[in-house]
Amino acid sequence: MARGHPCHPAFHRAVRPGARARPGREAGPARPADLARAPRLWARTRPNAWADWCARSGCTALEGGAPYEHFYFMLEAASAGLGVALAPEPHVADDLAAGRLIAPFGFLPSGLAYVALRREEAPKKTRTFCDWIGREAAG
Template sequence: MQHRLPPLPAVRAFEAAARHGGFQHAAAELHVSAGAVAHQVKQLESWLGVALFQRLPRGVALTPAGRQYAQALQPLLAGLADVSEAVRLRADERVVTVTSVPSLVFRWLMPRLGRLREEVPEVDMRVLASLHPADFVREGVDVAIRLGTGPYPGLQAEPLIEENFSAVCSPDYRERMPPVRAPADLLAHQLLHDEVEMRIPEEINWPRWLRHFGVAYRGGTRPSFSHTYLTLEAAANGQGVALAAECFIAEDIARGRLVRLLPQQMTGPYRFHLLRLPEAEARPAVKAFCDWIRKEAGAGAPR
């Protein structure tokens, strides 16, 4: 289908002038003269048949039509920039764009990237940390790792990592605080909370975990953090006891930054899934990354 589009250089000049509130700053951004910007805006006004700027003795001001046009253009141009960058990056067959939630990126994926470079040198990673659903086309995403139960219509999906929740703290905290021999003993301790429990229905939190082991949680002071990796940093710094899945704590336990207070674990209702478009693994680099991450999901802590 043919689209009757306005002259795109004129659209770009107008958007910059509208954003900056005048022609001078727009000209500096676009590396042209203010007269050239004014000429492009005039060309666009002629094409549209409406004035976009009111010319004043000192400068210009958007007309109502100009404000409407500018507000509509900004997300369109931002989307064009995003998809252009995604296509540009995808032109490099070595680059694999992976997105996951910030805590999994920080606590599980990042420590393993050295192993990826050693074992799969033909892959260059581009990592996006994000909570929102992946837009595979606009963001140029090859692989997404998301927590859920499925199904994921239109995507290749497979379970990757199960969540098994343990109570953890720093070695120093364990030594200086009252001993914990059973889940009920945790009620005497400072429990650190994830705000993620408010975003994901039925995700394991302290009340559910304690109830699972027959302990009624009575509340109390509850410092909370927006991401699991922040909660675990607080725990590693001796601020209290955190509740987290094995995938988030394995590395710090191996290094001695965190210790499990109890052997009890509770399996969560969700799993991290490996998601990609059906045709994604036709690219050798994407297939190599997927094969590697499946193997990593079954391995221990990163070395």
């Protein structure tokens, strides 16, 4: 509960680097250390994303990279081959499924989560929606 509001867990946030899919060419970085040679892309809303991911994956901290105003722009840049993007699973699921991006490493829990908050006295349809989104997120 957040300040008197029921909190419904939705999606636990897991992140992974994603690079452009290149049929017939190398599959991208083979191990986290290879990322030091790749242009890194990041969203301004998560300026510490690469440092957090490196701490969780055990690789050496990576500095620099190209900032983007929004995850969408960053993922488009990665799809165009401009670098390796670090993004939450829900943001890259469609690109991975369509083969526009590859993910050379597995998802790592980020310690963050998406949640649905509602007022305690929320209408029944709001409670129903929050319950539904929690079930959908649980799989």
